[in-house]
Amino acid sequence: MLTEREFLRYARQIVLPGAGAEGQEKLKRTSVCVVGAGGLGAPCIAYLAGAGVGRLVIIEPGRLEPGNLHRQIIYRNEDSGFSKARSAAAFAARLNPEVKADMRIEPLEEGNAEHIVSDCDIVADCTDNFAARALINRTCVRLRKPLVYAAIYRFEAQLAVFMPGRGCLACQFPSVEEGTIRPDEGVAGPAAGAAGAMQAMEALKLAWGMEPDGHMLLMDLRNNEFAKARLRRLPGCPVCGGGANGKISGT
Amino acid sequence: MPKAAVSVYTTLRARLGFARRELEGSTVGDLIEALCAVKEPEIRKILLDDGGRVRGHFVLTLNSEMLDNAAARGVGIKDGDILHIFPPVSGG
Ligand SMILES: [Zn+2]
Numbered sequence: 001m002l003t004e005r006e007f008l009r010y011a012r013q014i015v016l017p018g019a020g021a022e023g024q025e026k027l028k029r030t031s032v033c034v035v036g037a038g039g040l041g042a043p044c045i046a047y048l049a050g051a052g053v054g055r056l057v058i059i060e061p062g063r064l065e066p067g068n069l070h071r072q073i074i075y076r077n078e079d080s081g082f083s084k085a086r087s088a089a090a091f092a093a094r095l096n097p098e099v100k101a102d103m104r105i106e107p108l109e110e111g112n113a114e115h116i117v118s119d120c121d122i123v124a125d126c127t128d129n130f131a132a133r134a135l136i137n138r139t140c141v142r143l144r145k146p147l148v149y150a151a152i153y154r155f156e157a158q159l160a161v162f163m164p165g166r167g168c169l170a171c172q173f174p175s176v177e178e179g180t181i182r183p184d185e186g187v188a189g190p191a192a193g194a195a196g197a198m199q200a201m202e203a204l205k206l207a208w209g210m211e212p213d214g215h216m217l218l219m220d221l222r223n224n225e226f227a228k229a230r231l232r233r234l235p236g237c238p239v240c241g242g243g244a245n246g247k248i249s250g251t
Numbered sequence: 252m253p254k255a256a257v258s259v260y261t262t263l264r265a266r267l268g269f270a271r272r273e274l275e276g277s278t279v280g281d282l283i284e285a286l287c288a289v290k291e292p293e294i295r296k297i298l299l300d301d302g303g304r305v306r307g308h309f310v311l312t313l314n315s316e317m318l319d320n321a322a323a324r325g326v327g328i329k330d331g332d333i334l335h336i337f338p339p340v341s342g343g
Contacts, residue, residue: 040343128343153261153340173339175307187342218260218337223270227258227335229312
């Protein structure tokens with residue numbers, strides 16, 4: 001049951017079609033693992049905390065650098081040099097004391113991924129490199145967790161929700177060419193913000209029980225062009241098996 | 252010849268100097284050749300492997316449906332089709 005304070009706090013959200021008081025209670029029971037508290041993670045964490053997701057698990061090994069501040073909007077200038085996971089968790093707690101904000105000042109790695117992810121209902125991939133993204137994808141496939149993926153490049157962003165048994169990140173991108181796209185090529189802060197906010201939107205919809213649309217969204221915020229690509233299951237996908245015969249390997 | 256809108260992303264966009272262009276061709280292969288012809292040999296090297304196949308890290312979608320890179324060249328084009336060519340990105 002929601003308290004009167006919660007009814008007031010979430011009033012504008014509770015009246016949303018498909019949400020309701022029941023949906024608010026679902027959010028309260030939902031835990032979201034946000035991997036990476038940078039340009040994507042910052043707005044994602046903020047909206048999830050504001051919405052009243054019951055538990056956030058923030059995974060981030062880094063310390064805040066001045067060069068992060070143009071896009072990582074939950075931090076303040078004086079947070080420079082301090083743990084981003086700690087500052088992000090403190091931000092979430094200040095924004096909404098109803099939310100339990102856990103943090104881990106470490107990268108997601110082979111050794112801890114399964115343990116961390118198994119404890120959450122939804123995973124948001126807000127990382128900044130292919131290796132971490134591949135690990136998150138493998139872990140979500142293995143543990144059958146919905147994965148809300150976003151990635152950015154300059155003014156461009158990609159967003160998708162991968163549901164267990166319906167194809168994975170590797171089905172869409174069977175090979176990556178590390179080195180062709182470098183993280184130092186710049187990123188427009190609001191482009192990261194838009195993608196991170198949309199990750200929070202997708203996580204909330206999942207928690208409310210709304211079906212994801214089964215597409216990858218390609219966002220071009222330089223020209224304001226948006227396109228959709230229908231997600232596929234790649235036969236023989238080395239990560240999920242592609243579900244060619246309705247079976248998912250590794251589960 | 253049918254005309255299709257071709258949208259490119261990331262490095263291809265930077266090298267080509269445009270995000271979207273209308274190109275003529277009756278197959279996806281024709282459109283790819285037209286794109287390569289914009290800046291030879293640079294675009295061909297980025298987009299295609301030695302066998303002339305679209306490199307594995309690029310995803311092609313025709314009217315929002317992903318194509319199999321190995322068979323993409325032979326897929327027919329109708330007037331008004333929309334082809335997107337994009338690689339995974341990793342920034343966050
Ligand atoms: Zn897969």
